[in-house]
Ligand SMILES: Cc1ncc(COP(=O)(O)O)c(C=O)c1O
């Protein structure tokens with residue numbers, strides 16, 4: 001399996017190279033040359049398998065000769081062994097045709113652990129075998145950073161730098177990033193918002209001297225391996241509700257579009273998905289784009305679902321690539337326009353292709369809080385604010401097809417918003433009970449990208 005860039009002007013890579021590379025050298029994102037498909041019988045045969053077995057079947061066609069089958073199965077087993085639920089991603093029914101997919105039983109209590117725990121294993125194996133060392137730089141609005149810290153802390157072949165927006169992540173998220181004591185992980189508090197952090201990471205990738213000098217790698221969802229690992233729970237949940245013999249729909253709380261794009265890949269692989277509903281908070285650029293056909297950035301507005309406070313949604317580029325019939329030149333042009341003017345208009349053909357697969361909706365701050373209140377009172381479910389955005393939007397799309405809403409984080413990561421809406425202060429799991437007693441290690445960055453590069457070079 002080979003991987004090429006969405007902008008069509010970067011080296012074609014193997015799975016291993018794409019995983020260790022991050023952003024393509026033309027600024028695009030890597031995608032597989034073809035998407036392998038499963039027959040109905042292949043999908044039906046997943047019923048009753050463990051999460052790990054489904055993970056192996058779903059991901060194996062993409063990984064080429066990076067791992068032997070035995071090694072890959074071993075890495076998957078290690079990745080999910082530390083999850084706090086035997087099913088890894090359990091489904092909970094909240095209405096006759098509405099289910100929550102709980103993706104917060106991993107070590108840092110958010111869906112990011114599903115991919116990051118596996119990527120940590122895959123990086124360690126590949127780097128050790130190759131005798132290589134990399135510098136990973138990541139941007140976070142809170143959850144990617146904590147999941148990456150947990151997955152990479154203490155690994156010999158990796159230095160990890162996480163850029164987070166100063167003052168815009170929850171206290172639990174910040175402490176998950178700033179309290180690991182291992183010398184190879186570094187939390188950098190940057191002035192600005194998530195988009196500022198993500199732009200800085202992309203700038204570093206586009207500075208080829210720096211990139212090659214520090215051997216830069218990325219673990220944001222620009223990394224194809226992140227998306228791939230997230231495809232698995234679409235299969236596991238749909239199959240447990242009767243796929244491929246019946247269709248299901250998903251509602252996905254969305255920011256950087258990685259998670260819902262994984263659902264799009266599952267559908268392309270043959271999973272019987274009807275609609276994929278994009279759920280945004282008041283930073284509703286993706287909902288507006290689906291409605292108007294114009295992708296137009298506005299300033300990020302801080303919300304009670306801070307991990308989704310994003311305007312420049314990286315993986316939308318991957319969806320656009322397919323909507324434009326795999327035309328890399330058209331994508332490069334649209335992305336140039338975005339850079340120059342902060343907006344671009346999606347062609348008629350592409351927007352109708354997107355609308356064929358994706359629905360969308362938004363939740364205001366009040367609607368998000370009301371969903372937390374309602375689900376607690378009516379269903380006994382304490383939702384994190386991101387999952388609350390999801391259920392609010394899902395309720396607008398319920399019908400005959402079963403709807404699965406992704407519950408993307410544990411309420412205890414956002415206790416203040418949850419308590420304000422439900423009256424219940426959600427406790428952290430016992431293994432994290434001392435999080436607020438641990439020492440923090442933070443590097444404040446008040447300058448721009450060149451200051452960040454200097455810090456990185458000094459530390460590695
Ligand atoms: C808790 C939570 N929910 C939803 C999202 C949105 O996911 P994505 O960026 O993949 O669209 C994020 C951040 O990415 C998140 O941390």
Ligand SMILES: N[C@@H](CCOP(=O)(O)O)C(=O)O
Pocket residue numbers: 139140141142143144145194219220221222255256258307308314
């Ligand atoms: N919400 C994310 C933002 C980064 O998204 P990613 O999926 O591209 O890593 C976060 O929590 O950091």
